[in-house]
Amino acid sequence: MAANTRQKLLDAAESLFSQQGITTTPLRQITELAGANLAAVNYHFGSKLGLAREVLRRRLDELNSERLKRLDQLEAQDDKPATLDQLLEALIEPALIMSRDDALGGMRFVRLLARAYAENDRELHRFLREHYSHVMRRFARAMSQALPEMDAANLRWHLDFVIGALTYAMADFTGHFSHMNQIHIDAKTIAQHLVRFAAAGLSAADAAAAPSTPTGTARTLLGG
Amino acid sequence: MAANTRQKLLDAAESLFSQQGITTTPLRQITELAGANLAAVNYHFGSKLGLAREVLRRRLDELNSERLKRLDQLEAQDDKPATLDQLLEALIEPALIMSRDDALGGMRFVRLLARAYAENDRELHRFLREHYSHVMRRFARAMSQALPEMDAANLRWHLDFVIGALTYAMADFTGHFSHMNQIHIDAKTIAQHLVRFAAAGLSAADAAAAPSTPTGTARTLLGG
DNA sequence: GTCTATATGTAGATAGAC
DNA sequence: GTCTATCTACATATAGAC
Numbered sequence: 001m002a003a004n005t006r007q008k009l010l011d012a013a014e015s016l017f018s019q020q021g022i023t024t025t026p027l028r029q030i031t032e033l034a035g036a037n038l039a040a041v042n043y044h045f046g047s048k049l050g051l052a053r054e055v056l057r058r059r060l061d062e063l064n065s066e067r068l069k070r071l072d073q074l075e076a077q078d079d080k081p082a083t084l085d086q087l088l089e090a091l092i093e094p095a096l097i098m099s100r101d102d103a104l105g106g107m108r109f110v111r112l113l114a115r116a117y118a119e120n121d122r123e124l125h126r127f128l129r130e131h132y133s134h135v136m137r138r139f140a141r142a143m144s145q146a147l148p149e150m151d152a153a154n155l156r157w158h159l160d161f162v163i164g165a166l167t168y169a170m171a172d173f174t175g176h177f178s179h180m181n182q183i184h185i186d187a188k189t190i191a192q193h194l195v196r197f198a199a200a201g202l203s204a205a206d207a208a209a210a211p212s213t214p215t216g217t218a219r220t221l222l223g224g
Numbered sequence: 225m226a227a228n229t230r231q232k233l234l235d236a237a238e239s240l241f242s243q244q245g246i247t248t249t250p251l252r253q254i255t256e257l258a259g260a261n262l263a264a265v266n267y268h269f270g271s272k273l274g275l276a277r278e279v280l281r282r283r284l285d286e287l288n289s290e291r292l293k294r295l296d297q298l299e300a301q302d303d304k305p306a307t308l309d310q311l312l313e314a315l316i317e318p319a320l321i322m323s324r325d326d327a328l329g330g331m332r333f334v335r336l337l338a339r340a341y342a343e344n345d346r347e348l349h350r351f352l353r354e355h356y357s358h359v360m361r362r363f364a365r366a367m368s369q370a371l372p373e374m375d376a377a378n379l380r381w382h383l384d385f386v387i388g389a390l391t392y393a394m395a396d397f398t399g400h401f402s403h404m405n406q407i408h409i410d411a412k413t414i415a416q417h418l419v420r421f422a423a424a425g426l427s428a429a430d431a432a433a434a435p436s437t438p439t440g441t442a443r444t445l446l447g448g
Numbered sequence: 449g450t451c452t453a454t455a456t457g458t459a460g461a462t463a464g465a466c
Numbered sequence: 467g468t469c470t471a472t473c474t475a476c477a478t479a480t481a482g483a484c
Contacts, residue, residue: 118342168388200428201421
């Protein structure tokens, strides 16, 4: 049962990596959970890094193809261009509802992703960049139509704010900032809140970037 | 020169931990950079964890006392309560302008903080919680006056979005999402953008939480 | 306080039988 | 494909001389 062992190793590694981080998780713990032999990792994946890469690749491909599918649908209706809300939904929701069976599966994956970023392994970073950046570029281009005043650089690092809010808050590293797992809100609700939060933030940035804005439309919303 | 060695170890550890992570950085590398002996770490800090704790404590105390100082000032002027923008500035700016000499020093610290969260060490997490949560609680309480419609839980995990955007974007784990170090924007400018982003997002969440809101004030800003 | 030398544990990887 | 046994390297921590 070659494929079976391979799958078990991937599942065990994903679970442990997301809880403990990649470098911190020993191979022996993975093989024990998978019910496999230590040498099987090197046989199937060449090295620990090879295993980590494959764990991430599985999910990233799934996540990105879902995001791009939604983006394609939005761009197909070319009589009316996609709204910022719709684009943000296409970016955020797939990250949170990836797992059919487990409502928290998506969050586990996002946590894994956050941990992968925190690792200092250069090869791992290059690998993630290759599997990620083209998606972000497409979304940035689509959003620039809904945010006409922001230039490319400005939009790109405001998108960092969005990705940061998504990654960090969902990752719930310590459980003391975020109380989501206690309250047990479902992923879709969280996505809606984050979409609204991000849309308002991006719109305010766009309004502020406009040269001839009277005082800044969004700022008057605040308790000033 | 006991104090000297101690300081050198702390500085070297802070630099290396922020670049490579805590568990991934060997003590030997720290002592080499500090020009100290391996055994000095255990003499001065008891263990590697003790060293990591002290590295974080230095900066956290500095950061939190600066944040609380600003919050105190805002609350002292009790004829008019602090605006959301002012509160967010008090929360965000100190994280980015902590280092006098180096404009990027603040970011290096935030990156270290993000890495510390990614570590799975329980004692380290408990330590961070003890040095952090009371500050967040005070800010949450102050903000709840500027955001009257949100309940405590709602506000708390929307603040997670803010902290996430701050931490993750500033940390610049991989350098491919964020291009800040290339563009070289100064910390204060970034803080201003993040304050506006967060203020708009929180205001939108507050408006949406209001039971009798017509359609949601902030939503009409978007391209709907 | 600072050093050398070392104890002790555990990591990832592999050789080779089955 | 899967196993046992083991190699090699490096980690933290400490004992004890100076």
